[in-house]
Amino acid sequence: DAGVIQSPRHEVTEMGQEVTLRCKPISGHNSLFWYRQTMMRGLELLIYFNNNVPIDDSGMPEDRFSAKMPNASFSTLKIQPSEPRDSAVYFCASSSLTDKGYTFGSGTRLTVV
Amino acid sequence: LAKTTQPISMDSYEGQEVNITCSHNNIATNDYITWYQQFPSQGPRFIIQGYKTKVTNEVASLFIPADRKSSTLSLPRVSLSDTAVYYCLVGDQGTGGFKTIFGAGTRLFVKA
Numbered sequence: 001d002a003g004v005i006q007s008p009r010h011e012v013t014e015m016g017q018e019v020t021l022r023c024k025p026i027s028g029h030n031s032l033f034w035y036r037q038t039m040m041r042g043l044e045l046l047i048y049f050n051n052n053v054p055i056d057d058s059g060m061p062e063d064r065f066s067a068k069m070p071n072a073s074f075s076t077l078k079i080q081p082s083e084p085r086d087s088a089v090y091f092c093a094s095s096s097l098t099d100k101g102y103t104f105g106s107g108t109r110l111t112v113v
Numbered sequence: 114l115a116k117t118t119q120p121i122s123m124d125s126y127e128g129q130e131v132n133i134t135c136s137h138n139n140i141a142t143n144d145y146i147t148w149y150q151q152f153p154s155q156g157p158r159f160i161i162q163g164y165k166t167k168v169t170n171e172v173a174s175l176f177i178p179a180d181r182k183s184s185t186l187s188l189p190r191v192s193l194s195d196t197a198v199y200y201c202l203v204g205d206q207g208t209g210g211f212k213t214i215f216g217a218g219t220r221l222f223v224k225a
Contacts, residue, residue: 004156035215043157043200043215091156101147102213104156 004105006092012111018080021108024073025094033102034067034077035091043091049075082112117201122220131188133219135201138182143205146177146184151198151218160199161186188221196223
């Protein structure tokens with residue numbers, strides 16, 4: 001299994017631009033999570049899905065952030081417009097009903113200048 | 114969600130056993146205790162999970178007392194490559210995805 005696949009690995013964009021981060025969970029996993037990590041705030045849960053349905057998005061910082069999961073094998077996290085304070089590493093993770101814990105992707109390092 | 118408290122950092126030497134304790138006084142009946150390891154520039158990696166008593170796998174052991182208000186991750190004979198941040202989490206695994214909140218973690222530094 002290739003694990004959780006995130007793309008791109010690095011993204012540098014200018015303030016005001018739209019940014020889309022992508023995630024492919026492990027096949028058969030029914031839960032997907034988006035986290036953000038910064039030095040100041042650590043790992044923050046942004047949103048999570050069960051069976052492609054958003055369950056809790058209380059961690060999404062602002063309306064500029066949106067996440068979708070159109071099918072079981074793909075999810076996106078979009079930031080529009082992006083701001084310098086959005087610079088962070090964004091992780092996607094997935095899990096199944098029988099797994100212990102989550103499997104994380106390698107993350108996307110976002111830099112907004 | 115039960116809040117967890119663990120030391121900010123710990124130092125050790127190669128070959129020693131390292132024990133990291135986590136407090137979770139408000140743990141709920143349905144909550145499991147899970148530990149993750151994170152290396153720089155990587156996502157967290159699942160290490161071990163338990164509900165009560167002791168759990169052991171090829172990487173670590175997890176000790177949970179009867180009241181479950183704390184847990185101890187034990188890493189036998191650490192090496193330099195065990196230098197990482199270790200997170201303790203509690204959450205209800207339930208019947209689907211569950212909301213898992215990461216704390217600040219414990220930064221373990223293993224010296225030669």
